[in-house]
Amino acid sequence: MPLPFLTADRAFDASAEDVALPFDDHDSWRRPYRPGPWRVAAAATLLLLASFVLLAAMIIGVAGAPSGATVCLVLAAALIAAALRLLRVGAWVSRHGVRRVAFFRTTTVAWSGTSAVRTVQQPVKWMGLPRTVQGQALVVVRQSGETLPPLATDHNADFLGREEAFERATDAVEAWADEYRLG
Incomplete structure (x- = not known):
């Protein structure tokens, strides 16, 4: 089974350093970076917890309590859905625009609706928690002048401790x- 999110960094292999947009199909939504180790570890932990809850559901079901087994199955399904959604969080790009996927909300802006996409120095949340630190953020400014919440920061779950990957x-x-905003 192909896992396209694992090959997102192929543009930065030694054989393809001069290619800015390495993908053949620019119409599909792609994350231009790999999920970070903190994000993958959190999702793996949720999936591990879901496996224990599924085991508990099986034991409870065999013991003869179908209502308890159903509750465990629903909880396991919620944990699996949360882990999958956590892996999808981040910035996604295509020919059509840029998409900011958060845990509960997704915002899409067409390239023609943006006036700037740039990296700025500003206070950013550390790992998505309320604590803020000084860092860098990738922001999108709409034509109306409204600035979206950061697409990515150097202190989020994808880039904490990985400055080169953030750059x-x-x-x-x-x-x-640059390729699609004006064209």
Whole structure:
């Protein structure tokens, strides 16, 4: 089974360093970077917890309590859905625009609706928690002047401790913006 999110960084292989937009199909939505280790670890932990809850559902079901087994199955399904959604969180790009996927909400802006996509120094949330630190954020400014919440920061679950990966990802998103914003 192909896992396209694992090959998102192929543009930065030694053989393809000069390619800004490495994908053949620019119409499909793609994340221009790999999910970070913190995000993958959190999703793996949720899936591990879901496996224990499924085991509990099986034991409860065999013991003869179908209502308890149903509750465990619903809880396991919610944990699996949360893990999958957590892996989808981030910035996604295509020929049509840029998409900011949050855990509960997705915002899509067409390239023609943006006036700027840039990296700025500003206070950013550390790992999505209320605590803020000084850092860098990739922001999208709409034609109306409204600035969206950051697409990515150097202190989120994808880039904490991976400054080079953050720079490559922001360069890739800015390259997509330069390619399709005016064209």
